[in-house]
Amino acid sequence: MSQSFDPRTGYDENGVMAPKAYDAILLASFGGPEGQDDVIPFLRNVTKGRGIPDERLEEVATHYRANGGISPINAQNRALKAALEAELAARDINVPLYWGNRNWAPYVAETITEIHAAGHRTVLMLSTSAYSGYSSCRQYREDLGVALRETGLEGKLEVDKVRQYFDTPAFVNPFVEGLRDSLANVRAQLAEAGNPDGEIKIVFVTHSIPTSDAEAAGPRDLVAELKTDLYSTQHLAVADAILAEVPQAAGLEHSLVFQSRSGSPHVPWLEPDINDALAQYKADGVAGVVVVPIGFVSDHMEVLWDLDTEAKDSCAELGLAFHRVPTPGTHTDFVSGMVDLLAERLAGSDGNALKAGRASVAALGPWFDVCRPNCCAKVMRDGTVKPTIAAVDSEVGVPEA
Numbered sequence: 001m002s003q004s005f006d007p008r009t010g011y012d013e014n015g016v017m018a019p020k021a022y023d024a025i026l027l028a029s030f031g032g033p034e035g036q037d038d039v040i041p042f043l044r045n046v047t048k049g050r051g052i053p054d055e056r057l058e059e060v061a062t063h064y065r066a067n068g069g070i071s072p073i074n075a076q077n078r079a080l081k082a083a084l085e086a087e088l089a090a091r092d093i094n095v096p097l098y099w100g101n102r103n104w105a106p107y108v109a110e111t112i113t114e115i116h117a118a119g120h121r122t123v124l125m126l127s128t129s130a131y132s133g134y135s136s137c138r139q140y141r142e143d144l145g146v147a148l149r150e151t152g153l154e155g156k157l158e159v160d161k162v163r164q165y166f167d168t169p170a171f172v173n174p175f176v177e178g179l180r181d182s183l184a185n186v187r188a189q190l191a192e193a194g195n196p197d198g199e200i201k202i203v204f205v206t207h208s209i210p211t212s213d214a215e216a217a218g219p220r221d222l223v224a225e226l227k228t229d230l231y232s233t234q235h236l237a238v239a240d241a242i243l244a245e246v247p248q249a250a251g252l253e254h255s256l257v258f259q260s261r262s263g264s265p266h267v268p269w270l271e272p273d274i275n276d277a278l279a280q281y282k283a284d285g286v287a288g289v290v291v292v293p294i295g296f297v298s299d300h301m302e303v304l305w306d307l308d309t310e311a312k313d314s315c316a317e318l319g320l321a322f323h324r325v326p327t328p329g330t331h332t333d334f335v336s337g338m339v340d341l342l343a344e345r346l347a348g349s350d351g352n353a354l355k356a357g358r359a360s361v362a363a364l365g366p367w368f369d370v371c372r373p374n375c376c377a378k379v380m381r382d383g384t385v386k387p388t389i390a391a392v393d394s395e396v397g398v399p400e401a
């Protein structure tokens, strides 16, 4: 790790940022509705300016309606916040943790107002999203850029963020454990059905995104060297890192597929869709699948509906055995690894990071603390570019690298 931090910007040529004495931590997430009356306003927030057809919104509303209008994501974030606070306290890291969302209360703008009012001036953000990409990374940076502008806190409150963490053992380990358990589960289902040697396929799945967003993901110079887009490449790296730790998976086929496509049917998104892929596997002679939802950090609505309801139903209709691996949630490895991620950026009394880990289990990592110019950029439909944080091009007066 290079330690030649530019005294003007605070980071080095690899986008590694010098530890700082942050006085607050912000857990940033997506947010979700808490009752039937919230469902439509929430969906309007999510899709503002994005050209998602009304029929799609009505369809997605039924997923929430079936669960009392409540998304599980807020309760999951409250649990994650409590677990992170306990781990910070156990390590004597006395930095308060706040929570703010993109699409539902507590909104990021409210939370940063509260942080500033409490006297804090330097904030380190951790989001509930592990990969690069517009929806996964840049949009969280924009949420802060826009909120700082809206609240008049630009220049008064400094917000940095920890690196994307798809490649960390913290994120990968819970899936390793889950894959072992799910393989045993599907093997037992097949034995029960009188087909003990039936073929099992390991299906890694993530959120589909527009192919244009996938192609725009990541720093330009790095992307130019890849075989496929960076979003897919990072997911493939995670799949490999998981498989490397699961000897029971040796000899089994695996794939990367996509879920939860929305948008206009004329706009290309990453494929294949999981349900189409499952039908193909059946035709190929597969007897059962283990679904590994590596795109997500918790078992929220996209997991409970699109996988545990729809994909599971597809399997039932096709006659495929099915089991889904849990997401990291509040797994102890995930929680302590997220605190490692914060700690590598928090300066102790000696000015050094509390724990200079920068752990990574993939050749692609560790990821940048500070994003390169135009990383994951998306020009809005009205032609504007939103303000961001934690990027080379979000800092006035810093020349492009």
Ligand SMILES: CC1=C(CCC(=O)O)c2cc3nc(cc4[nH]c(cc5[nH]c(cc1n2)c(C)c5CCC(=O)O)c(CCC(=O)O)c4C)C(CCC(=O)O)=C3C
Pocket: 030, 031, 032, 033, 043, 046, 047, 050, 052, 056, 057, 060, 071, 072, 073, 128, 129, 130, 133, 135, 136, 207, 208, 209, 210, 260, 261, 262, 263, 295, 296, 300, 301, 302
């Ligand atoms: C990459 C990615 C993640 C992973 C990264 C991360 O975790 O942030 C993610 C997470 C989530 N997506 C979620 C929900 C929704 N996403 C939508 C729409 C969209 N997602 C997109 C991408 C992603 N989404 C995209 C490109 C769109 C099209 C519109 C747009 O460009 O914005 C819509 C609109 C209706 C629809 O079309 O489905 C909904 C309701 C929830 C909450 C679940 C709950 O409530 O429990 C979560 C965690």
Ligand SMILES: [Fe+2]
Pocket: 207
């Ligand atoms: Fe989404």
